[in-house]
Amino acid sequence: MSASATSVAPAAPGGLPLIGHGLRLARNPLPFITSLRAHGGVVRIRMGTAPAYVVTDPALTREVLVTDAAHYAKGGRIIDALRVFFGDGLATVSDGDAHLRHRRLMQPMFSKAHIAGRGDAMIGQVRSMVGAWPEGQGRDVCEDMNRITLAAFLTALFGADLPADLEREFTSLMPEIMKGTIRQTLLPTWVTRLPLPANRAHAGRVARLRALVDRVIDHRTERAGGPSAAGCPHATARERRAGLFDTLLTAEDPLSRQQLQDEAITLLTGAIETTGTTLAWTLYELTRHPEITRRLREELAAACGDRPLRHRDLEHLPYGRQVLQEAIRKYGPAWLVTRTATRDMDLGGYSVPRGADVVWSPYLHQHDPDAFPDPEVFDPDRWTPGNGASTRGSFLAFGDGRRKCIGENFAWAELHIILATVLQTWPRFELTSRPPRPQAVVTVRPDRMSMAFHGRST
Numbered sequence: 318m319s320a321s322a323t324s325v326a327p328a329a330p331g332g333l334p335l336i337g338h339g340l341r342l343a344r345n346p347l348p349f350i351t352s353l354r355a356h357g358g359v360v361r362i363r364m365g366t367a368p369a370y371v372v373t374d375p376a377l378t379r380e381v382l383v384t385d386a387a388h389y390a391k392g393g394r395i396i397d398a399l400r401v402f403f404g405d406g407l408a409t410v411s412d413g414d415a416h417l418r419h420r421r422l423m424q425p426m427f428s429k430a431h432i433a434g435r436g437d438a439m440i441g442q443v444r445s446m447v448g449a450w451p452e453g454q455g456r457d458v459c460e461d462m463n464r465i466t467l468a469a470f471l472t473a474l475f476g477a478d479l480p481a482d483l484e485r486e487f488t489s490l491m492p493e494i495m496k497g498t499i500r501q502t503l504l505p506t507w508v509t510r511l512p513l514p515a516n517r518a519h520a521g522r523v524a525r526l527r528a529l530v531d532r533v534i535d536h537r538t539e540r541a542g543g544p545s546a547a548g549c550p551h552a553t554a555r556e557r558r559a560g561l562f563d564t565l566l567t568a569e570d571p572l573s574r575q576q577l578q579d580e581a582i583t584l585l586t587g588a589i590e591t592t593g594t595t596l597a598w599t600l601y602e603l604t605r606h607p608e609i610t611r612r613l614r615e616e617l618a619a620a621c622g623d624r625p626l627r628h629r630d631l632e633h634l635p636y637g638r639q640v641l642q643e644a645i646r647k648y649g650p651a652w653l654v655t656r657t658a659t660r661d662m663d664l665g666g667y668s669v670p671r672g673a674d675v676v677w678s679p680y681l682h683q684h685d686p687d688a689f690p691d692p693e694v695f696d697p698d699r700w701t702p703g704n705g706a707s708t709r710g711s712f713l714a715f716g717d718g719r720r721k722c723i724g725e726n727f728a729w730a731e732l733h734i735i736l737a738t739v740l741q742t743w744p745r746f747e748l749t750s751r752p753p754r755p756q757a758v759v760t761v762r763p764d765r766m767s768m769a770f771h772g773r774s775t
């Protein structure tokens with residue numbers, strides 16, 4: 318609603334002169350953001366001296382994302398910082414015609430049929446990586462999950478015949494790009510523009526990534542040469558080897574080189590850490606809940622017997638989906654997303670001035686005890702059909718409205734494939750580090766997490 322008779326939103330306690338709530342947000346982000354619910358449906362915080370409005374009532378978040386989305390534009394500090402390097406990819410491009418056009422072009426890439434066409438190639442890739450872990454040695458599981466997620470995503474995006482040297486370059490560049498990106502979004506904008514070694518190194522890596530994407534586009538263009546039909550049951554072997562990205566290369570209304578680069582980089586950065594950290598947290602919860610692990614293994618054995626997973630098995634793993642959904646709920650994975658009010662607004666009876674940042678948090682909503690009793694308890698049975706009716710409006714992990722995650726179907730498939738493959742390959746695994754602490758950076762990631770895997774099945 319636009320502004321009418323409204324009052325000023327309550328201020329969160331503890332703001333300091335000049336820095337506002339910045340320090341509390343930096344030091345203790347998750348307890349701070351969830352504590353705001355106690356102060357009202359919309360709570361005013363200060364980031365430095367500028368006010369931002371945190372929405373704690375899921376019905377009001379829906380207004381921001383869906384019903385009044387036209388007046389809450391995609392924007393804010395984090396998006397501005399990302400745009401500097403990643404340009405106008407789908408996640409950062411401003412609302413409007415360009416966003417609609419890109420979304421329309423990219424939507425078919427992420428249809429269930431298209432993803433199914435890449436499923437078995439992804440499974441092969443994941444199996445060979447998970448099977449190569451040495452027995453019984455503690456390993457950084459979060460790093461493993463990010464690496465496997467990247468490899469599976471590269472296979473899906475650019476095809477199963479991506480030359481090994483290109484794959485190697487992506488694998489070595491992406492973790493550094495992600496670290497640099499996180500740094501850029503956390504620092505004040507003016508610091509990220511100084512000619513500091515870290516800023517220059519980040520810019521250099523993004524330039525290398527752009528050049529790499531260019532080489533992949535050339536490689537794919539040579540092979541694509543015609544509309545992709547890989548999701549269709551009559552697709553030829555060549556078409557089945559194609560990547561999701563071929564849909565963009567063969568579109569009737571093609572994107573420019575620069576736009577293709579922006580989209581490839583956006584997809585790579587959006588797809589990896591979200592899915593990778595979710596998987597790491599899922600494995601951690603399994604080390605703490607043998608009964609849940611046992612039910613998962615039983616379901617998997619009933620679906621596949623002794624043979625390796627196939628893509629078509631995924632629909633027979635409903636308990637697996639509940640476990641993954643509970644990990645997504647409990648650990649975010651996004652914890653802070655921003656919009657900018659494009660005019661003076663009334664949000665739940667509070668005024669939000671034009672130009673102000675509006676903050677919403679999947680993590681906050683998914684820890685709401687009214688929707689999810691005992692929110693810190695990991696309980697996949699919350700998602701048993703019939704149990705979840707009252708929670709639907711508060712599960713916002715993939716967002717809502719016109720900027721909702723375009724990769725959601727893909728994420729579910731990839732999460733299932735990797736979790737099932739780890740379970741099939743390793744009959745036992747255990748935590749070898751102290752229990753991890755959640756750290757809110759871009760996603761909610763474990764500060765450290767090491768596990769050892771035993772009894773590899775061949």
Ligand code: HEM
Pocket residue numbers: 391407408409420583584587588589591592595645649650651654655679713714715716717719720721722723724725727728
């Ligand atoms: C567990 C996994 C994932 C989670 C929790 C997640 C979460 C989200 C959220 C919350 C948004 C909305 C942000 C906003 O409202 O401003 C979003 C957007 C987006 N996501 Fe995901 N994501 C996941 C996986 C993926 C994957 C696998 C891909 C790529 C294949 C992807 C690509 C994107 C893109 C391109 C957007 C921007 C859409 C637009 O603005 O039109 N995400 N994601």
